[in-house]
Amino acid sequence: MTVMRVAQVTEPGGRFEVVERELPQPGPGHVRIAVEACGICHTDAVFVETPFPGVTFPLVTGHEVAGRIDAVGDGVQRWKVGERVEVGWFGGQCGYCGPCRQGDFIDCRNLRVPGWAYDGGYATHMVAPVEALARIPDGLSAVDAAPLGCAGVTSFMGLRTSGARAGDLVAVLGVGGLGHLGVQYAAKMGFETVAIARGADKEALARQLGADHYIDSTAADPAQALQALGGAAAVLATAANAEAMSATVDGLRPRGRLVVIGLSQDPVKVTPGQLIGASLSLQGHPSGTAAEVEETMAFSARTGVRPMTETAPLDDVNEAFERMLSGAARFRMVLTVGSG
Ligand SMILES: [Zn+2]
Numbered sequence: 397m398t399v400m401r402v403a404q405v406t407e408p409g410g411r412f413e414v415v416e417r418e419l420p421q422p423g424p425g426h427v428r429i430a431v432e433a434c435g436i437c438h439t440d441a442v443f444v445e446t447p448f449p450g451v452t453f454p455l456v457t458g459h460e461v462a463g464r465i466d467a468v469g470d471g472v473q474r475w476k477v478g479e480r481v482e483v484g485w486f487g488g489q490c491g492y493c494g495p496c497r498q499g500d501f502i503d504c505r506n507l508r509v510p511g512w513a514y515d516g517g518y519a520t521h522m523v524a525p526v527e528a529l530a531r532i533p534d535g536l537s538a539v540d541a542a543p544l545g546c547a548g549v550t551s552f553m554g555l556r557t558s559g560a561r562a563g564d565l566v567a568v569l570g571v572g573g574l575g576h577l578g579v580q581y582a583a584k585m586g587f588e589t590v591a592i593a594r595g596a597d598k599e600a601l602a603r604q605l606g607a608d609h610y611i612d613s614t615a616a617d618p619a620q621a622l623q624a625l626g627g628a629a630a631v632l633a634t635a636a637n638a639e640a641m642s643a644t645v646d647g648l649r650p651r652g653r654l655v656v657i658g659l660s661q662d663p664v665k666v667t668p669g670q671l672i673g674a675s676l677s678l679q680g681h682p683s684g685t686a687a688e689v690e691e692t693m694a695f696s697a698r699t700g701v702r703p704m705t706e707t708a709p710l711d712d713v714n715e716a717f718e719r720m721l722s723g724a725a726r727f728r729m730v731l732t733v734g735s736g
């Protein structure tokens with residue numbers, strides 16, 4: 397039999413083991429992808445470590461996948477063998493729920509996420525529906541493209557939907573896996589960009605990524621510091637820290653918006669008085685559709701925005717996963733597969 401290799405977990409909280417499986421054939425409306433690189437996202441840990449609704453074991457996770465189409469199923473139009481494609485968090489919509497009927501695919505109530513709804517990219521090959529595919533532009537390597545399917549598109553679309561316009565003051569809270577991309581996108585979109593992080597040691601990096609200003613939230617009150625700069629039209633909250641998010645609300649200018657993209661179980665604290673007094677908005681933002689992943693990658697290729705990555709071969713998945721979980725990775729961990 398022709399085989400592929402996958403890194404699978406057989407039970408919640410288990411370790412990855414790399415095993416051979418029969419190479420799957422893509423069904424109607426699907427393609428098979430020869431994976432070149434797959435990012436390791438914090439959300440993968442939710443699927444791997446906890447019994448999560450809809451997750452079945454053995455599990456092959458991974459939703460930041462870059463590779464090449466190597467087989468197409470029946471009825472597939474436009475997509476060809478050999479094309480470079482990305483599959484991100486958005487792994488396909490159901491087509492019949494309320495948001496889908498309104499054309500709001502990212503809010504599909506039955507969104508199919510790779511590595512959750514079907515086997516993901518910690519593998520040499522994966523099968524995906526055509527709705528999930530985004531073209532990777534020339535000039536973007538597989539390793540650079542991979543994290544843009546989740547971390548990249550989330551930061552990019554969070555800013556795009558923030559209501560801020562070119563020239564506005566925009567703050568990015570956190571300079572980590574999401575924030576180091578958010579700072580670059582904000583700067584390249586033409587915002588006066590403020591990076592906010594704990595401590596002084598991230599300042600040099602933040603400025604190198606394009607920040608015009610840096611606020612050390614351990615040395616200064618971030619809201620006061622933002623008001624001293626004129627008040628932010630938007631804060632892109634990437635740090636997974638609800639308390640730090642709450643501390644920026646009073647740094648918004650009238651009609652400003654706090655855009656939350658960093659995942660936390662704790663409540664963001666904002667009073668009705670804060671919201672009403674300056675017509676503020678609090679907004680969540682999830683990822684982006686395949687078309688938006690494609691736009692994110694095209695923008696990145698053109699403007700020079702790149703994720704900072706550390707790579708590891710698929711066989712070292714356990715070490716790479718632990719490095720991501722511990723927060724040691726600077727900033728996105730990417731598994732390399734095959735020729736990637
Ligand atoms: Zn993710």
Ligand SMILES: [Zn+2]
Nearest residue numbers: 490493496504
């Ligand atoms: Zn739907």
